[in-house]
Amino acid sequence: MAGDSLTASAPVASSDSASAGVSAVDMEGGWQPAKWPLPRVAAVDNLAAALSSRGFTDGVVRVLSHAAVRPDELRRKLADPAELRVQGGTLLIVETRLWSAAVVPHPANPREYGRRSYALGGAAANLRVLPEPTTSREGLAELEILVDSPSTLAQRLEDAQGRLAKENPLGEDVAVDGVLQPLTVVPMTVRHRDGYRSAPLLIAADGSSRISAVHDLLGYAPSKVAYEWSRDSRLFRREVNRWIRLVQKLGWENLSDSEQQRVRVLTVPTRVVIGFRPNERTNLPFHTAVRNFIGLTHIRPPKPYGSAVENEAKADAVLDTLAQPTRTRPARITELEKQWFAGVVTHEEAIDEGFSPHRDVRAAEVLRAVLGSSARRRVNDGIRSLTAKQKPTREDRVDIAVELIIRPYRTEMNDLVQFVRPRRAVLQRAYRLKEIDQHMTADLRLEGAADGDASLERLRDDALEEVEYGLGDNGELGPAQTELAVKACYYMAVADPMALQREVFGGAGHEDDRSPATVLRAMLSRSRGVHQAYEVVRAGRRGERLYEVDEKGARVFSSGGEPRELTDALVRHAYNGESATGFPAAAGFTAASRHWADVRAKVDELTRAVDAMAAVPVDEGGRSLVERDGWDDVQIAELRRRLDRSDRKLATWADTYDSNRQAAQEQADEDQTSSLPGALQ
Incomplete structure (x- = not known):
């Protein structure tokens, strides 16, 4: 597609922190994506048949066939996938563009390591770490994860999105040029201990921060992606089509800035894992290969250039x-x-x-x-x-x-x-x-x-x-x-x-x-x-x-x-900041100028102090205390009165300066007029 590279990079080079850049298509106002049409149902069905023939489970077939922006292209690429070597085997991948409404962050995102809550330490059930995904029961290139209930996974996905958006904020980046580096997408089936029917997902094994930023920009709740749109193709296509129709109706130039930003992230470039070939010597399971890939990307990345x-x-x-x-x-x-x-x-x-x-x-x-x-x-x-x-x-x-x-x-x-x-x-x-x-x-x-x-x-x-x-x-x-x-x-x-x-x-x-x-x-x-x-x-x-x-x-x-x-x-x-004589000037413009510089510095200091106070949380990692509880209105009223007196004094100085400047200009105009030849005497 114009303005976005779908060339797969080495796994060590693809990281969330380097995933979004600027496109050469329109450096003045951001990337203008191609006008992707809603795929024909027949094309979706043909892709579904091709995926089924490769042995994918029914749920994955459904969600992946509807996720493809260009299902015909993906179907053709299935016959000749690219190879991506990882420790212990080779992942088979195809590069394609998927609708953002079909991809969710990795529910057991490794970025949570270091703050995970473990049962052995007495963590409450709803705060405990999710189990690591395992290889699908069918032994395909699919993952499987067992959770207590849909609410368990939904809450974890919501928490992950909020945390990723805060710790690795990419929203402003993708808003201008979308996601440039492809996400590595792996099919995964969620099974529930409470007997709720399984849910097929497409997870970003590498790129959770990017897809979280995209969902945050679009206003998507991960739970909706996981449990509503993945099951109901009609709802999924309706969500996608509303943006397509908006562009068709108004035209790109007539969209608001926020609408253009959302359209830019309506799709994401991906490399979808469709197969796995383990080394004969190691006979590594698929889920371990995926974990090795994530580790190679984030835990042992290349040494920074400096x-x-x-x-x-x-x-x-x-x-x-x-x-x-x-x-x-x-x-x-x-x-x-x-x-x-x-x-x-x-x-x-x-x-x-x-x-x-x-x-x-x-x-x-x-x-x-x-x-x-x-x-x-x-x-x-x-x-x-x-x-x-x-x-x-x-x-x-x-x-x-x-x-x-x-x-x-x-x-x-x-x-x-x-x-x-x-x-x-x-x-x-x-x-x-x-x-x-x-x-x-x-x-x-x-x-x-x-x-x-x-x-x-x-x-x-x-x-x-x-x-x-x-x-x-x-x-x-x-x-x-x-x-x-x-x-x-x-x-x-x-x-x-x-x-x-x-x-x-x-x-x-x-x-x-x-x-x-x-x-x-x-x-x-x-x-x-x-x-x-x-x-x-x-x-x-x-x-x-x-x-x-x-x-x-x-x-x-x-x-x-x-x-x-x-x-x-x-x-x-x-040049220690004092006057040339070693003593600050006591009168005149120089002395006043020094005090004015001090006024400006103190206002800057006040602004920083207010911001610092606003940043004090209720508890570690919580919301702002003053935004939640406010502050003593008597103390604030007294401080505002003092600030108001200074504000009025400054305004008076500005009015005086403006009046003097106008008077000087009027005098200059009068002098110029009187000096003209033929002026009235």
């Missing part, structure tokens, strides 16, 4: 999305920029193509391309193409940008971990500077860019003007300060010794636990810091060592007459 390698792969995927035009929007970067950012062109080739020879300029351009708000959707699409993360964070985007930025440095250092790792960490923390997103946008030309004409000196002077205006002290750097911080940070991080390092906690003389981003903001908020950043960039571009400068930008010398080399300790001491 965050650096993962960020490298995601970085290339992000560059692909930025350089690829969509149906409605042009590419964000050119193919040449893509090669420059990727580091696959030589230094000389980059210069010949008009790119800057300076690595700090390249770093700034990469940050602008990856962190700019206008490109956020495409960057997230690139990340989703390799991960199951539907909502990548800003930190994810920063880490990817940094991995691109340090590629040349890594190469020069031969990937020596002791040199590369600390510099990667510093850049990742420093480039969390929030002003980057706001100021380094596509419509703002950077110093050193191919289409820019600003000099480094002009950037320094603009940053000095922003310092005079109080930017930085008010909690936010200006555009020039931000760009200069980004460029100086690169050389401060890669220098030896490093002039900017990770925050250090504890110990006499090492109490400065500010992050590199915070230190940069403090530095660029001072005139001396702007001169220092300018000198860092100037020296860095020349390949010179970094030295400390004073208020006028002149080098600082030690008592022995040697220039003082810039170190992290010197930077943190010189």
Whole structure:
């Protein structure tokens, strides 16, 4: 099907956490699935006959034949199944798409290990662990499980769905692109001790989290799938057909977002186990082979690549999305920029193509391309193409940008971990500077860019003007300060010794636990810091060592007459967050700006405190205490009165500012009118 791969991957590579990604069909608004029709009854009957001929039990024949989105295709594939080796034998599988309303999570999901309640420990009957499925009595490629009653299984399926949705949340992932990696589906018959008739199921031996996310999105109760739709084909087809008719009636474009999300997960790609061939030596039973398969997938998966390698792969995927035009929007970067950012062109080739020879300029351009708000959707699409993360964070985007930025440095250092790792960490923390997103946008030309004409000196002077205006002290750097911080940070991080390092906690003389981003903001908020950043960039571009400068930008010398080399300790001491004189300003805009930054910080702290209180559960793993019981209304009323007074005061300041701005604009308009030729005297 368009936009979804049905190619079976090795069992070790298929895991719930990596099951959903982004489709290439429509990166702007999510995957648009094919318009699957409701299968003809004759096609369903033909598939049922083929399944019966392979020896499947009647219940499994019924549920599997109705589950197939394309029964004719599945029937043809039965004649030539693929082989999937597991410890002790070979599973015979066919790849096909099934209706989501026919598949349930594994009722004895191994994810419950570690919290299961056992009878020997005195667990209540309704909380005890379900028995492990065994091979069907008929000896086929079917499982069988014995439970006390339908309510026992139904409750366990409901609990499993809720737990999986909480512990391995994939709902937002599958809502955009459906399920990409196939679920491994195994037929299973449920038998009941209370004499209730058996129930045939199709369980996700590998993929319970995915199908739980799908059911949660569709609003399906697993018990309904297991005990109603699996028995009554008419009810099952009615449920499927209501979504098919909705698409036919309204058309995809006219569906609401929530309706489109549900249609995307109406079907799931699967590999259905239809046979088993044990090794002659082991004569392993089918249920043990299935358990081995699950263990190979989740208990002993491949060793992770590591965050650096993962960020490298995601970085290339992000560059692909930025350089690829969509149906409605042009590419964000050119193919040449893509090669420059990727580091696959030589230094000389980059210069010949008009790119800057300076690595700090390249770093700034990469940050602008990856962190700019206008490109956020495409960057997230690139990340989703390799991960199951539907909502990548800003930190994810920063880490990817940094991995691109340090590629040349890594190469020069031969990937020596002791040199590369600390510099990667510093850049990742420093480039969390929030002003980057706001100021380094596509419509703002950077110093050193191919289409820019600003000099480094002009950037320094603009940053000095922003310092005079109080930017930085008010909690936010200006555009020039931000760009200069980004460029100086690169050389401060890669220098030896490093002039900017990770925050250090504890110990006499090492109490400065500010992050590199915070230190940069403090530095660029001072005139001396702007001169220092300018000198860092100037020296860095020349390949010179970094030295400390004073208020006028002149080098600082030690008592022995040697220039003082810039170190992290010197930077943190010189720019400790206080005013240049060492005393906080007592009046004027600078003093007010510092208090405003404190107000914002305290509001953020209040918000976090409220959220933390809301997260306190009634008991471990339970719902929120305050959401259930509330809080003392007298205490809340008193606190709200205090907040209301502050709120009214803030509103008054805003009104005053707005009135002054309007008055200034009116005066400016009046002055302009009076200066026009022929104006009335």
